[in-house]
Amino acid sequence: LNFQLLRVMEEWQQQLGEQHYVAMANDLLMNLDLPGQVSSLTDIGPELLVQLFEAICCDCRVGMIRPAVTQADLRHNLACVIDSLANDVLHVSLSHIRPADLMSGNYEAIRNLLEIFHGLMEFLVGRSAGGDGGDVTAETQLEENENLNGRLTDQLDRIAGQAAEINELAKRLAELRQADRPLPQTPLPATAAAAAVDAEAAPNGDTSDEGIVQ
Template sequence: MGTQEGERNWVDVARGLLSKCHINLSVRKLTDCNAYAFVSLYQNILGEKVPDYIATPCSQEDDVHNVQSVIDSLSLDYLQISLSHITGENVVRGDKESIKNLLEIFDGLLEYLNEEINEESQNSDELNDALNQGELVKTKELNDADVTEVEERNQQESASLSSVAAAQS
């Protein structure tokens, strides 16, 4: 029973990832996570084409190649860790452990990137708030300076008018 629940959990993870990435693929069992699913997850999450991607896979070997390209790029270009325990061949053959491992990587990657985006957004909001407060302070300082300047001009004009009035008398 534990295996079925564990598999169901990973099926839910797969469905969640595909849904968040707007990939329309029905996953009823773990082995439904095929080459198309992993290539699509890679392209949607990372916003890039899979390196050395075979656009029209005609054989199982082409699918293996595409999934291996996904794994290699994740390993070398993004994670900088060995993923030698996951192979494109095992994923395409339906090896559940390999599929779970690759799903776990994509799930963690999506979560990490979302946190980074939220953090950047929050920092941007804080920066905008700080800049806006700085503008208010500058505006207030300018207004205070303008008031002082106007008061000085008024005093000078009053003094000039007094001088003119005294000279006319």
């Protein structure tokens, strides 16, 4: 792949999820009765992510700092959110989502967390819609939890696969940038082209090296 194609693919990967995840975030806000809308992933900061978590997992007590005044407070709250999701809700590792990345507005980290929030919300909405008002048995609860874990595991696997593709693409792009060489599709280097022109213009039998770049 040449440099231009890699660059186009990189930009496409960045734009691919933008509108989709903005719509996902707004769907979360609407269904969780939270005020406001977002128009870009840059609008999704630490405070909003914590609000989404608390709206979905209202029974979780995760040691939040309130009010969160400093950057350290916000980072602590995000760490609490990730730890609670991993240990209390999903029972899977979320080591690929780091508070520092969420703080810095890393798109991949934000998308991954939005995927989890949306999966949890869909589960809760589906459970509420399907309820008949009767008591939930332990067997039913276990089955629902297993279904949720299965769906979210599938989502995490898909996210991991996408991340691996993006990382490989970024690696290839970095290698081409570091190589600092002409693009692969260039038919002939400029020095060679000049030498060819000079050779063609020289009289027949002239073996002089003049005009040829060594």
